[in-house]
Amino acid sequence: MTVETLSVNQLAQAKGHPILGRVFREISQIAAMELKEPWSGSDWSGMQWGGGDWAGAQWSGGDSSSW
Amino acid sequence: MHPKTMSVIIRTTEKCNFGCKYCYVKPSSDDRLFPLHLFEKLVEGLAEEGYGRVLLYWHGGEPLLAGLDYYRTAVQIEKGVVEKYDNVTIENKIQTNGSLVTQEWVDFFGENEFGVGLSLDGEQTMNDRNRVYRNGQSTFSDVMRGLALMQEAGFKTNILSVLTRNHIDRLDSHYAFVKDLKLKTFKVNPCVVNKCENSELQAHPQEWGQAMMHLFDLWFFDENPPHNREFEFLIQSLFMGWHMFCTNNKTCFKNFMSVVPSGEMFPCAKLIDDSGRFGLGNIASGISSVMHNHKKLSRNYDGLGCDKCKWERLCYGGCTGYAYWAHGDINTRDYLCEGYKMLFQHGYDRVRAQIWKGTARRPKTTLQEALQ
Numbered sequence: 001m002t003v004e005t006l007s008v009n010q011l012a013q014a015k016g017h018p019i020l021g022r023v024f025r026e027i028s029q030i031a032a033m034e035l036k037e038p039w040s041g042s043d044w045s046g047m048q049w050g051g052g053d054w055a056g057a058q059w060s061g062g063d064s065s066s067w
Numbered sequence: 068m069h070p071k072t073m074s075v076i077i078r079t080t081e082k083c084n085f086g087c088k089y090c091y092v093k094p095s096s097d098d099r100l101f102p103l104h105l106f107e108k109l110v111e112g113l114a115e116e117g118y119g120r121v122l123l124y125w126h127g128g129e130p131l132l133a134g135l136d137y138y139r140t141a142v143q144i145e146k147g148v149v150e151k152y153d154n155v156t157i158e159n160k161i162q163t164n165g166s167l168v169t170q171e172w173v174d175f176f177g178e179n180e181f182g183v184g185l186s187l188d189g190e191q192t193m194n195d196r197n198r199v200y201r202n203g204q205s206t207f208s209d210v211m212r213g214l215a216l217m218q219e220a221g222f223k224t225n226i227l228s229v230l231t232r233n234h235i236d237r238l239d240s241h242y243a244f245v246k247d248l249k250l251k252t253f254k255v256n257p258c259v260v261n262k263c264e265n266s267e268l269q270a271h272p273q274e275w276g277q278a279m280m281h282l283f284d285l286w287f288f289d290e291n292p293p294h295n296r297e298f299e300f301l302i303q304s305l306f307m308g309w310h311m312f313c314t315n316n317k318t319c320f321k322n323f324m325s326v327v328p329s330g331e332m333f334p335c336a337k338l339i340d341d342s343g344r345f346g347l348g349n350i351a352s353g354i355s356s357v358m359h360n361h362k363k364l365s366r367n368y369d370g371l372g373c374d375k376c377k378w379e380r381l382c383y384g385g386c387t388g389y390a391y392w393a394h395g396d397i398n399t400r401d402y403l404c405e406g407y408k409m410l411f412q413h414g415y416d417r418v419r420a421q422i423w424k425g426t427a428r429r430p431k432t433t434l435q436e437a438l439q
Binding site: 002003005006007008010011013014017018019020022023026027030057058059060061 | 074076122124126162256286287289290291292294296297298299300302303305306307308311312313314316318322323336337377378379380381386411415418419421422423424
């Protein structure tokens with residue numbers, strides 16, 4: 001039982017929203033490192049994330065990130 | 068791909084000039100700093116173990132009590148390691164209460180690219196409820212002075228606040244405070260305390276969930292919102308299917324460790340335990356045995372009872388440390404489990420409604436109406 005993942009294609013269309021636009025840009029950056037296959041297109045359907053065991057996971061205890 | 072990464076939370080000192088009512092570091096008269104010869108052994112050891120990216124989180128106690136020369140030497144040690152090993156990067160982050168920040172510190176942080184988090188619970192009445200000096204006096208003006216110095220220098224300023232039970236009805240003013248200060252980022256941590264300490268400050272999971280949902284809305288519908296990693300990672304996870312915080316990611320025992328002034332190492336700052344239950348060994352004995360013990364630790368994710376929860380893959384039972392604090396067993400779910408479910412669902416509903424607003428496709432739910 002798991003929640004249905006939302007579509008990045010739809011997120012791309014909502015990027016006028018200040019936060020969703022920011023999230024879309026960050027997902028695009030993560031994708032460059034984390035997608036299982038190299039990808040440079042615009043259709044996100046069927047993208048296979050390598051995540052779940054991500055070396056870049058951040059510590060939640062502090063907030064000293066340099067955005 | 069990312070290089071092999073290790074995040075180390077360094078309890079630089081156990082001493083602190085504050086006496087915050089919810090602090091999980093027990094008051095200490097131990098003046099020791101984490102010795103820099105052991106620091107060198109640690110970062111060099113990680114480089115030898117093949118870690119190409121080392122993230123150092125300087126914590127305490129109050130880490131600025133170690134003094135500027137301590138960090139100047141630490142940075143020199145880091146430069147030596149980076150020069151000696153190919154393809155190793157070391158990043159520094161420091162979490163301070165802000166009261167000791169001077170122009171010299173600000174210059175040092177800027178020159179050495181430290182990420183700086185400043186702990187502050189909001190405007191004065193909120194902050195001084197729990198964040199006070201050891202004699203009970205207000206810390207607010209001293210912290211604000213430190214924050215102003217950093218802002219005047221154009222430093223990216225982040226504040227980290229603790230959401231206690233006596234704050235949950237004050238989040239509107241908290242968010243207004245964050246906005247007034249034009250802060251770049253803010254984060255609100257839950258107040259989860261060990262059973263024996265100040266449990267009246269700990270919100271019930273549902274209270275916490277409700278408060279965080281409210282804060283999410285203040286932020287999500289803001290036209291010019293500051294960064295909030297917790298909420299942004301939550302939203303990212305809805306699209307990627309996995310979460311970037313250690314608390315909601317199975318890398319908890321893989322990419323994190325913590326060290327205390329004696330050199331003893333632990334898997335996380337929240338699992339520093341006098342019983343030695345989670346002790347990985349002392350860095351003075353070398354990194355190999357520490358890493359060996361680190362690899363033996365794991366959490367039984369299959370036994371957490373999350374398989375019936377639709378948020379399992381985005382949450383993985385929440386924070387191991389909070390689970391241990393609440394239940395004395397890491398193979399249990401985070402104390403805040405019910406609150407997490409509320410927040411995940413709320414974020415999901417809000418984001419789904421918003422992305423449907425941006426497309427021709429209409430939502431089947433009525434949430435969109437709530438967003439008009």
